[in-house]
Amino acid sequence: MANPYNNILQRIRTKNQPTWGKSKSNHDLLSDHTIGHGLKPGDILLFKRHQGNITSGILTRFLKRMYRFWDGWGWHMAYVYDISIDGSIIVAESKIGQGAQIIEYNSGDLLGEVRVYRWIDTPNLAELKNFTQIHMGCTYDLACYFWTGLQLLIKKFLGYTIPRIHNNKYTCWGLVCEMVQFMGKPLQPIERYPLIPEIVEVINRNGYRLY
DSSP: OOOTTHHHHTTSOOTTOOTTOEEOOSOOOOOSOOOSTTOOTTOEEEEEOOTTOHHHHHHHHHHHHHOTTOOOOEEEEEEEEEEOTTSOEEEEEEETTTEEEEEEEOHHHHTTTEEEEESOSSOOHHHHHHHHHHHTTOOOOTTHHHHHHHHHHHHHHHOOOOOOOOOSOOOHHHHHHHHHHHTTOOSSOTTSOOOHHHHHHHHHHHSEEOO
16 A cells, blocks of 8 residues: 655655664554554653753753753653554654654664653544644754743743744644644643643643653
8 A cells, every 4th residue: 555645755854864763654654553562643752861962951951940840851752653563653753954754763762762641642543644744844943942942031031921933843842732732632822932841741730651
């Protein structure tokens, strides 16, 4: 059976692919089954932050000062798009220099490297498929870091929330928040820029962590 997403996946940037994941280009997507350590489509993945990343380290220290409750364990986020028959995990994520794309991981490679959260108990697979089809290939939103910091500081010191710019560009956090908004269960107000401490706090309070 031909993959209906081939025309979309061909537009995804594949340069500088990470060694721990490979682009998914030929798969019958959105199988209705739950395997692979209990994961299912729509689950949110929080990837462990490693010490070698200077930029995320600086931003983590800044955010930990603003959000004392946050442990700073993770940084990158993605959502599960499908689980293959052999247990591989197909995720949708947005990465600097590559934008929004579909990546396949071996389930064993993720053990100890991700925290898994379930925000939507029974996702509508057709809606998840539609959202992913629309957003794969979108550019990474580098300018979002500046606007997020500005929004955060103005809110803290002036008590006013400047509106978010919606430009069809997404950080990894932004893609996840856009997905759950599309699915009818938003994580935060649409005018707010996504912030990982706030996202995790909301999920821990109103959803649950699988592992």
